[in-house]
Amino acid sequence: MTKSYTEESMTLETQANSKWTDECHSSQDERDVEKKSGGREAMRKETENDEEALHRLEDEEEDEEEEEEEEEGDDAKPKRRGPKKKKMTKARLQRFKMRRMKANARERNRMHGLNDALESLRKVVPCYSKTQKLSKIETLRLAKNYIWALSEILRSGKSPDLMSFVQALCKGLSQPTTNLVAGCLQLNPRTFLPEQSQEMPPHMQTASASFSAHPYSYQTPGLPSPPYGTMDSSHIFHVKPHAYGSALEPFFETALTDCTSPSFDGPLSPLFDLVRVMVFCFRPCEKATTHYMLNLMYVFIVGTAF
DNA sequence: TAGGCCATCTGGTCCT
DNA sequence: AGGACCAGATGGCCTA
Numbered sequence: 001m002t003k004s005y006t007e008e009s010m011t012l013e014t015q016a017n018s019k020w021t022d023e024c025h026s027s028q029d030e031r032d033v034e035k036k037s038g039g040r041e042a043m044r045k046e047t048e049n050d051e052e053a054l055h056r057l058e059d060e061e062e063d064e065e066e067e068e069e070e071e072e073g074d075d076a077k078p079k080r081r082g083p084k085k086k087k088m089t090k091a092r093l094q095r096f097k098m099r100r101m102k103a104n105a106r107e108r109n110r111m112h113g114l115n116d117a118l119e120s121l122r123k124v125v126p127c128y129s130k131t132q133k134l135s136k137i138e139t140l141r142l143a144k145n146y147i148w149a150l151s152e153i154l155r156s157g158k159s160p161d162l163m164s165f166v167q168a169l170c171k172g173l174s175q176p177t178t179n180l181v182a183g184c185l186q187l188n189p190r191t192f193l194p195e196q197s198q199e200m201p202p203h204m205q206t207a208s209a210s211f212s213a214h215p216y217s218y219q220t221p222g223l224p225s226p227p228y229g230t231m232d233s234s235h236i237f238h239v240k241p242h243a244y245g246s247a248l249e250p251f252f253e254t255a256l257t258d259c260t261s262p263s264f265d266g267p268l269s270p271l272f273d274l275v276r277v278m279v280f281c282f283r284p285c286e287k288a289t290t291h292y293m294l295n296l297m298y299v300f301i302v303g304t305a306f
Numbered sequence: 307t308a309g310g311c312c313a314t315c316t317g318g319t320c321c322t
Numbered sequence: 323a324g325g326a327c328c329a330g331a332t333g334g335c336c337t338a
Contacts, residue, residue, distance in 0.1 A: 099324090100315085100316080102324090102325095103315090103316080103317095103324095103325085104314075104315060104316080106325070106326080107314080107315075107316085107326090107327090108313085108314070108315090110326075110327075111313075111314080115312095115313095135310080135311060135312090136311080136312080137311085289326085289327065289328090290327080290328085291327090307338100308337105308338095309336105309337090309338095310335105310336090310337090310338105311334105311335085311336085311337105312333105312334085312335085312336105313332105313333095313334090313335105314331100314332085314333095314334105315330105315331085315332085316329100316330085316331085316332105317328105317329100317330095318327105318328085318329090318330105319326105319327085319328085320325105320326085320327085320328105321324105321325085321326080321327100322323100322324090322325085322326100
């Protein structure tokens with residue numbers, strides 16, 4: 001981080017900051033040594049230690065503040081006009097450190113929240129395994145495919161055959177994930193693998209898209225590698241009757257009000273209009289954060305398939 | 307050992 | 323001013 005700074009452009013403050021970040025990194029190094037031995041447990045512990053340190057720092061800072069005020073009071077020199085170039089006093093440095101620690105703690109918590117949301121999503125996509133977790137990116141891809149597939153079912157009102165459904169699910173997924181999905185559904189990936197390179201069309205724009213419409217010629221080089229998770233596939237492509245009817249209505253109403261999407265015209269009928277609602281919800285809206293989108297995907301899947 | 311994945315730190319931007 | 327969110331950087335762990 002600090003390596004990108006040129007020495008010339010460093011102000012007094014940034015010098016102090018970089019000193020701090022260097023300190024951070026050295027302490028980070030020490031902590032990383034701990035991590036090697038203790039793993040995730042150590043990470044959590046270390047977070048707690050950080051928080052303790054933060055409280056200590058807060059206490060210290062209060063004392064420093066008083067000292068600083070005293071210093072200023074003693075200084076009888078005439079004050080310069082114009083923008084002050086703030087000196088990096090001990091107290092300022094302490095404050096900066098504390099701000100940084102607080103921000104880091106918040107960011108950690110935010111990322112943990114994001115990971116929790118992703119974990120929830122992992123559990124509702126059709127390939128959940130405690131032993132072999134999907135990566136973040138693969139979870140998102142699979143969720144996207146799953147939502148697309150469910151939307152197609154809602155749109156057409158017909159259940160596809162399992163093979164077509166799995167083909168749709170595995171579009172764009174990596175080989176290991178494809179194998180995993182196949183394993184979960186007790187299928188041989190050789191029998192259904194689609195062309196991996198073909199990007200899925202914007203599903204809501206192509207109303208004519210259907211599960212069996214894609215040409216599949218991809219040959220998989222390998223078989224799935226254990227251990228697989230198990231998956232009760234009974235629900236995965238059977239949408240809930242009247243999915244939109246009760247449970248999701250409040251959520252989507254909120255989502256639609258929050259988003260800057262065009263308004264609907266005409267009455268909402270349960271199933272078909274769920275698709276329309278999703279079109280609106282999945283449009284990029286100004287305030288759609290990552291967390292928001294993850295929750296939206298989760299709610300759609302749970303509301304539609306479970 | 308390279309590459310994928312991940313957690314964390316950091317500074318910037320926007321919003322309240 | 324402070325918080326939320328984001329993207330870039332960095333370094334560790336794991337696996338093929």
